[in-house]
Amino acid sequence: MRIDMNDLSAFVAVAQAKGFREASRASGMSPSSLSEAVRRLETRLGTRLFHRTTRSVAPTEAGARLLDRLAPALTEVFASLDTVSALGDAPSGTLRLNVPVNVARLILPGIVTPFLALHPRIRLEVTAETDLVDIVAAGCDAGIRYEERLAQDMIAIPIGPRRQRFATAAAPAYLDRMGRPRHPRELLDHACLGSGSANGVAHAWTFEREGELVKIDPSGPLVVRSGAAFDLAVDAAIAGLGVISIFEDWLRPHLDSGALEPILEPWWQEFSGPFLYFSGSRLVPAPLRAFIDFIKGERDIR
CATH class of the missing domain: 3.40.190.290 (D-Maltodextrin-Binding Protein; domain 2)
Structure with a gap:
């Protein structure tokens, strides 16, 4: 079965945004284009993917199952494309980090400014909170935490003072x-x-x-x-x-x-000291790879 990748991306965007208008603002596609893409996908699959009312849009059971498998797969696909494109171009895109408040206040200021100056095409989004979160579920590329709070299946790299x-x-x-x-x-x-x-x-x-x-x-x-x-x-x-x-x-x-x-x-x-950590089960996006290389370079200088 051949299905357009754009239709799959549109489905994920609508499901994650919980609405066509909300997905339009996030994706840059018009609500009508998103609706048409979802309709094509439903036709190809032969099943309804969303419950639609005038007030809400929610995945059906089939839509929820598809989203669970498709969203991580699309993330891997786009990360792969980022990795390949980064070979010939300066890394670009958004890097999302989840960090403790003390790291945001005491450690990142000395790292963020020179990193972004070196990589002007990267946009950094930092969420600072005390509790440990599932960075993958939260949509973050990486997190920073201390050793005793790191999950065993994460790759960890020292960052900041040891x-x-x-x-x-x-x-x-x-x-x-x-x-x-x-x-x-x-x-x-x-x-x-x-x-x-x-x-x-x-x-x-x-x-x-x-x-x-x-x-x-x-x-x-x-x-x-x-x-x-x-x-x-x-x-x-x-x-x-x-x-x-x-x-x-x-x-x-x-x-x-x-x-x-x-x-x-x-x-x-x-x-x-703290560690930068990220999932070892996924390809490393170009912005995160650039951040890792920068941290390693800073550590080598010290």
């Missing part, structure tokens, strides 16, 4: 008033500016020194539920509201200026 630390600090005025803790457990008597996940689970603070591991559950007047809100906690710490524990790079400007004073530094826990 060692990082959590730093603990407070405003000098607060420490003058409340005292300077000499052991992590003394933080239980301090106002701590904590953080937690979106589902309400509080993050414990972990300290380590000479093989001794100490975890405490911080308690205090402020808890932030998203990495994007860490700046609020930092401002509160500078204002003297309490003790904060966060990525050292996030606090470094304030530690250097004296606005915050480091405490318990011998106990600061060190951990490995």
Whole structure:
């Protein structure tokens, strides 16, 4: 059975956009052209692919099954074409990344600007969120996460600093008033500016020194539920509201200026840096390949 690839692409566009007008805006094809393409495909297959009403468009059971198999296949086809075209031309297209908030704030700024300057035909879309997501289901080309959160079937490449630390600090005025803790457990008597996940689970603070591991559950007047809100906690710490524990790079400007004073530094826990990861079961699109090569080149320079 011969079926036009454009008709298949039109079907996927309508199914993913959940409507002909919405698919038109995303694909650049007119609603009438999309409708005609879907009609041709239904005729060739001998089955209806969409339930259509004046208010909604939804795949039939046959349409849903076709979409499940066809969408990944078309992604592979277009990635293959991108890979071939990139051999003779500068890489172009959209690169979609899903990253933690701290990576978007602390690591990507030093990478994104020179990368896009080197590849002006690439458009970068970055989604920053704390929770781990299925990058394939989310329509992302790659993600950035830390080692303990990487799935086993992903290819991972180091990006950014290879060692990082959590730093603990407070405003000098607060420490003058409340005292300077000499052991992590003394933080239980301090106002701590904590953080937690979106589902309400509080993050414990972990300290380590000479093989001794100490975890405490911080308690205090402020808890932030998203990495994007860490700046609020930092401002509160500078204002003297309490003790904060966060990525050292996030606090470094304030530690250097004296606005915050480091405490318990011998106990600061060190951990490995983040990784760029992507599915090993699909061809690498040209924009992602260019990003990987750029990261590897940056690492070689260091």
